Amino acid sequence: MTTHDHAHEAAVGAAPVPPASPASAEAPAAPVTSAATPSAPAAPAAPAAPAAPVTDWADFGFDTRQVHAGEYPDRNSGLRVPPIALSAGYVFDSFDDQIDRFAGRALWHGGGLTRGDGTDPVNELAGEPAPIYSRQGNPTNAVAEERLASLEGGTAAVAVSSGQAAISSALFALAQQGDHIVSTASIYGGTRILFGRSFKRFGIDFDYVWDADDDAEWDRVIRPNTKAIYTETIPNPRNDVTDLRRIAAVAARYNLPLVVDNTVGTPALIRPIEHGASIVVHSTTKFLTGHGAAVGGAIVDGGTFDWDAAERAGRSYPLVTAAPRPGVPSLLDRFGPLAYARAVREAVVNDIGPSLSPFNGFLLHQGMETLSLRMERHVDTSLRIAAWLEEQPEVEVVDYAGLPSNPLHEIALRDYAGRTGSVFGVTVRGGIDGARAFVDGLRVFSRMTGIGDTRSMVIHPLSSTHASFTPEVSARLGITPGLLRLSVGLESADDLIRDLRAALDRV
Ligand SMILES: *Cc1c(COP(=O)(O)O)cnc(C)c1O
Numbered sequence: 001m002t003t004h005d006h007a008h009e010a011a012v013g014a015a016p017v018p019p020a021s022p023a024s025a026e027a028p029a030a031p032v033t034s035a036a037t038p039s040a041p042a043a044p045a046a047p048a049a050p051a052a053p054v055t056d057w058a059d060f061g062f063d064t065r066q067v068h069a070g071e072y073p074d075r076n077s078g079l080r081v082p083p084i085a086l087s088a089g090y091v092f093d094s095f096d097d098q099i100d101r102f103a104g105r106a107l108w109h110g111g112g113l114t115r116g117d118g119t120d121p122v123n124e125l126a127g128e129p130a131p132i133y134s135r136q137g138n139p140t141n142a143v144a145e146e147r148l149a150s151l152e153g154g155t156a157a158v159a160v161s162s163g164q165a166a167i168s169s170a171l172f173a174l175a176q177q178g179d180h181i182v183s184t185a186s187i188y189g190g191t192r193i194l195f196g197r198s199f200k201r202f203g204i205d206f207d208y209v210w211d212a213d214d215d216a217e218w219d220r221v222i223r224p225n226t227k228a229i230y231t232e233t234i235p236n237p238r239n240d241v242t243d244l245r246r247i248a249a250v251a252a253r254y255n256l257p258l259v260v261d262n263t264v265g266t267p268a269l270i271r272p273i274e275h276g277a278s279i280v281v282h283s284t285t286k287f288l289t290g291h292g293a294a295v296g297g298a299i300v301d302g303g304t305f306d307w308d309a310a311e312r313a314g315r316s317y318p319l320v321t322a323a324p325r326p327g328v329p330s331l332l333d334r335f336g337p338l339a340y341a342r343a344v345r346e347a348v349v350n351d352i353g354p355s356l357s358p359f360n361g362f363l364l365h366q367g368m369e370t371l372s373l374r375m376e377r378h379v380d381t382s383l384r385i386a387a388w389l390e391e392q393p394e395v396e397v398v399d400y401a402g403l404p405s406n407p408l409h410e411i412a413l414r415d416y417a418g419r420t421g422s423v424f425g426v427t428v429r430g431g432i433d434g435a436r437a438f439v440d441g442l443r444v445f446s447r448m449t450g451i452g453d454t455r456s457m458v459i460h461p462l463s464s465t466h467a468s469f470t471p472e473v474s475a476r477l478g479i480t481p482g483l484l485r486l487s488v489g490l491e492s493a494d495d496l497i498r499d500l501r502a503a504l505d506r507v
Helices: 062-068 095-102 139-152 163-172 189-201 215-221 244-253 307-312 331-352 358-368 371-390 409-416 431-440 471-477 493-504
Strands: 156-160 180-184 205-209 226-232 258-261 279-283 297-301 395-399 423-428 457-459 483-487
Touching: 062 139, 062 371, 139 156, 139 297, 139 358, 156 163, 156 331, 163 189, 163 258, 163 279, 163 297, 163 331, 180 189, 189 205, 205 215, 226 244, 244 258, 297 331, 307 331, 371 395, 371 423, 371 493, 423 431, 431 483, 431 493
Parallel strands: 180 205, 180 226, 226 258, 258 279
Antiparallel strands: 156 297, 279 297, 395 423, 423 483, 457 483
């Protein structure tokens, strides 16, 4: 199903201006161009026409899609790499084109950045409305959005300015004041702070489930006003991989959308929608962009959640399912499996404004071209380092689910072929003093916050990412004084091991 089916239906939120009948409107005046008209070259003897370019990459492999999905060969300039479209606004072809764009009736159809042959909207997968203003959509970001939607197996994606903006926008489209969300307890520290502070101030409450395998615990916290279940694929710092299928079964039982942060997993290692997720969020700052130079985020619509069934079960999602005004169809009626992405774009991101700079959007779609290759190296090196660390006498424990000794190794094997990313925990002996000596002894690993960079990094969670947590919560999450988080980069594994060994000598 594509947005094309809906492209000419009446608009949500549109002013009741009827489209002009073509007969009644004169064509707009031709734009000013150079006065000189070049004469056409003589037609050569006709060889077979070149094959038409691929515009739908859905049937191609992951590595092909990460290079090509979302690209648009530009007929005007011949640019092979989708350029950085630094423009706040867009020219409307005519008075009526403006009406159509504001009514959401127009899809991409050129306007300087020609897609396909300039007439067919080839961006249907992402369901891009023709742009009005770069707060709502931008052609550079659309490349990244379509590429990520393709890699995650979703129907559409929306790029935003950070991972935190992605999480906020994803959940604001589902919940409002008086609502409630349930999250697994082991999540990114910044997300827990976001839930406990800003969401709380907006009247959206959270409960945490500590043992996701315990159905009774889910049953205790899910309420009639619960609007989503939230989790992560590979939480950091402890690489305690989540059993997505199990949580998806709970979400299905309660008619709740399952929102999954796949920042640390990336679609190269796991695609949560295949395991029952409804919505995927990313901090694209990390592995997707891949080089630590640009903050960004994205929301992917799986297109699979049954909004009607949820409504029948008493859970309302007005931004998706309600008529914005009497007589105007809902986004669900108009856009079907793309409705949630449309709600995020039009009703949350466009209102609140955490839009992605096209400069960072360019770095993101470039970064994704090499995602699977980078993840392969990140994980190969991590597996080697984790196994090596486990053998060192100064190390108390290594938290990496890819290791056979890890209690979550079975899930790692089933869902990740044993390859659980490159962000994991290591606990050195000596508590905080051991941690300090180790961290200060590292010369190749950078001491910094952040993960998913080409560079290897280290941080002490208890005194940084988790510093604002109560001692009880930190203890329950296993954030101990000797625990360090490593993010293994793309350097030579031998050099990283040498660096770690020299630092352990100081413990
Ligand atoms: C970094 C991170 C975020 C926040 O992303 P920003 O781009 O820093 O806003 C959210 N979730 C996870 C898992 C992260 O690693």
